Amino acid sequence: MTSTAPAHCPDLGTALAAWFTATARPLPWRSPDRTAWGVLVSEVMSQQTPVARVAPIWLDWMDRWPTPQAFAQAPTAEVLRAWGSLGYPRRALRLQECARVIVDQYGGEVPADEQALLALPGIGTYTAAAVMAFAFGRRSVVVDTNVRRVLARTVGGEALPSPSLTAAEMSRAAALVPADDASAALWAASSMELGAVVCTARAPRCDDCPVTALCAWRAAGYPADPHAARRRSQAWAGTDRQVRGKVMGALRAAHGPVPSAVIDLVWPDATQLSRCIAGLVEDGLIAQTGEAYHLPVEVG
DNA sequence: AAATCGGGGTA
DNA sequence: TACCCAGATTT
Structure with a gap:
């Protein structure tokens, strides 16, 4: 060679x-x-x-x-x-x-x-x-x-x-x-x-x-x-990435829409949680229907 | 160039 | 606990 x-x-x-x-x-x-x-x-x-x-x-x-x-x-x-x-x-x-x-x-x-x-x-x-x-x-x-x-x-x-x-x-x-x-x-x-x-x-x-x-x-x-x-070590605890992961984990585990009241329980900081949810929606990783969230479903 | 984006295994 | 993992994309 x-x-x-x-x-x-x-x-x-x-x-x-x-x-x-x-x-x-x-x-x-x-x-x-x-x-x-x-x-x-x-x-x-x-x-x-x-x-x-x-x-x-x-x-x-x-x-x-x-x-x-x-x-x-x-x-x-x-x-x-x-x-x-x-x-x-x-x-x-x-x-x-x-x-x-x-x-x-x-x-x-x-x-x-x-x-x-x-x-x-x-x-x-x-x-x-x-x-x-x-x-x-x-x-x-x-x-x-x-x-x-x-x-x-x-x-x-x-x-x-x-x-x-x-x-x-x-x-x-x-x-x-x-x-x-x-x-x-x-x-x-x-x-x-x-x-x-x-x-x-x-x-x-x-x-x-x-x-x-x-x-x-x-x-x-x-x-x-x-x-x-x-x-510098990458922070993890308390970051948006951790919160996003918790939301995704909850929606993966469910086999249908999850009420927002249930999602609210995955993280105590409501401000951070809603920011993360908005980011996930923006990224196309989750979707909202009424008062519930779910993994994205293609629209016709 | 720096920030953002998951999560689990390992020492 | 801190560090690391067959990186990509955006700002």
Whole structure:
């Protein structure tokens, strides 16, 4: 295989490819009979949600709605219930919009074109690149939180990447992608897998790492995170996100409209609750009929 | 560049 | 408790 890797780490890609081929997790969307649509669904579900939580939902989802055509016609309320507690339920709405665009504009086939993918609802830089690599076996620059960390350590010599993705990071990542499609797709999968399984954020398993000999962070003596001072933990308790989640949870659990008097019980701060309800309605995640709220239902 | 948007598992 | 997770979109 050809490689564009710089001379100072000549076989990072080769070592990771061999390791990945031998040890890759049998994730359901990696099955030989996977479809491009299934890969796309798995990537959207995995945006900020650990794959271990995604897998069972994905299996049920693909059984119910195996194609963009089937999913495009699904009742939105059922889609949101099936999404369950994966989080960020707007992703489910966008995924359905995405399916409808694929049906209407691409004959029901996921486009094998990165720019076309980028234009789809809910598909950003990472997901478009991931679909190109994992669904179509095409060369792309796949940079997720795992790849960022792996490159920050092995190449950059730092404990963790900067808080937000930088242009310099993307350039470095792009320079490391092999030239041919098959090698590039394997590099994407293996560099992500290393970050997910071995080169983890909390307690990296360096003893089990296939590229310790090439790791700049290890060579430097595992220096502490240089960006630690600029990281801030994300608040949760008492936020609108928590309140929105409680409202969504109540409506998912019900199989019909829920009286507003019942919704009022999910959160004690009436001002915050009504702001969150209004936001959910605005986002199309819930709807109001009379004095009750319910998951959205398509109107004729 | 910073804010917003869920929720559960883990140390 | 705090941190993290195959990010995208809007301001």
